[in-house]
Amino acid sequence: MHGRGQATLEAFGRDAVFSDLSFTYPLKLISPKIPAANPVAIAYVLSYGGGLISGDQIELNVETRKEATLILLTQGSTKVFPSRTIDRIRASDVFARQQDGVTPPDTTRQSLEAKVASGSNLVLLPDPVTCFAGSIYTQVQTFRLERGASLCVLDWYTSGRMSRGEEWVFERYRSVNEIWIDGKRAARDVMLLEEPNGRSVLPLAPRTLKARMAPYSCYATLFLIGPAVAPVLSYVEQEMRSVTQFQASAPAELVWSFSPLEHGGIVRAAGVETETVKFWLKRILIPLQSTIGAEAFDKILV
Numbered sequence: 001m002h003g004r005g006q007a008t009l010e011a012f013g014r015d016a017v018f019s020d021l022s023f024t025y026p027l028k029l030i031s032p033k034i035p036a037a038n039p040v041a042i043a044y045v046l047s048y049g050g051g052l053i054s055g056d057q058i059e060l061n062v063e064t065r066k067e068a069t070l071i072l073l074t075q076g077s078t079k080v081f082p083s084r085t086i087d088r089i090r091a092s093d094v095f096a097r098q099q100d101g102v103t104p105p106d107t108t109r110q111s112l113e114a115k116v117a118s119g120s121n122l123v124l125l126p127d128p129v130t131c132f133a134g135s136i137y138t139q140v141q142t143f144r145l146e147r148g149a150s151l152c153v154l155d156w157y158t159s160g161r162m163s164r165g166e167e168w169v170f171e172r173y174r175s176v177n178e179i180w181i182d183g184k185r186a187a188r189d190v191m192l193l194e195e196p197n198g199r200s201v202l203p204l205a206p207r208t209l210k211a212r213m214a215p216y217s218c219y220a221t222l223f224l225i226g227p228a229v230a231p232v233l234s235y236v237e238q239e240m241r242s243v244t245q246f247q248a249s250a251p252a253e254l255v256w257s258f259s260p261l262e263h264g265g266i267v268r269a270a271g272v273e274t275e276t277v278k279f280w281l282k283r284i285l286i287p288l289q290s291t292i293g294a295e296a297f298d299k300i301l302v
Helices: 091-096 209-213 227-242 274-284 286-292
Strands: 002-012 015-023 027-030 040-047 057-064 069-073 078-080 108-116 121-124 129-131 136-145 150-158 172-181 184-194 218-225 254-261 264-271
Touching: 002 027, 002 040, 002 069, 015 027, 015 040, 057 069, 057 121, 069 286, 108 121, 121 286, 129 136, 129 172, 136 150, 150 172, 150 227, 150 274, 172 218, 184 209, 184 218, 218 227, 218 274, 227 254, 227 264, 227 274, 227 286, 254 274, 264 274, 274 286
Parallel strands: 002 057, 040 069, 057 108, 069 121, 078 129, 108 136, 121 150, 129 150, 136 172
Antiparallel strands: 002 015, 027 040, 150 218, 172 184, 218 264, 254 264
């Protein structure tokens, strides 16, 4: 199924109003009313059935106009169901034979194109992506900011359905995030996860995906750009300065790093448990309350 959506948010005084909030199956957009002192709105990005099936294509276009703040959330993890390909051809082998820009058959794909005007803010804090065994997933997100715009984007994923013994057994996971400021690319982040294809120039057998990702079951990347997230950046930098380096006898339950950018920074974290990562992310985002308000903050990362 090919679902499309459009969300355009504008500010009228203290009110945030969607001039366009439309969607087609299997995508669904819902915007609950929240009390706010500033023009802030929430939109939930949902899919019928609580997940995406093999071959689903979702395209979402978002525009946040001057002085408005748009918060995009989900309800529960984005579940990616298995590929229907019968012969189980490896996704990487299929992909290698495709022309540039063509994804493997049965790929579940989500794309987001966002425009953020000067003085406006886009906050994207979905629940993590959870790929089931045998699934193939591609996500491409492009953010085009005018100078003076702000962006807070969380991109994260889990190892799978651990309750069913599924840990890092999906076929392929690919995520691309690009951030542009005034027409110049400020950041590009690409994550590709898949099992090794068995061909190796090294004498040792390639390690499985599970072995490479262990002991952590949740990985997160947080992009912070612009003046509205400056308090969050200051808090993260302060936390980084307080980190003590020492040799541990066992892996920490959560590890994280911070990479500064010209207009912001990137936070990366990994945790043994998804809830551990979620709790930590919400803690470092506490300064975001000054931008989105306490009522909206209570609804993120719940």
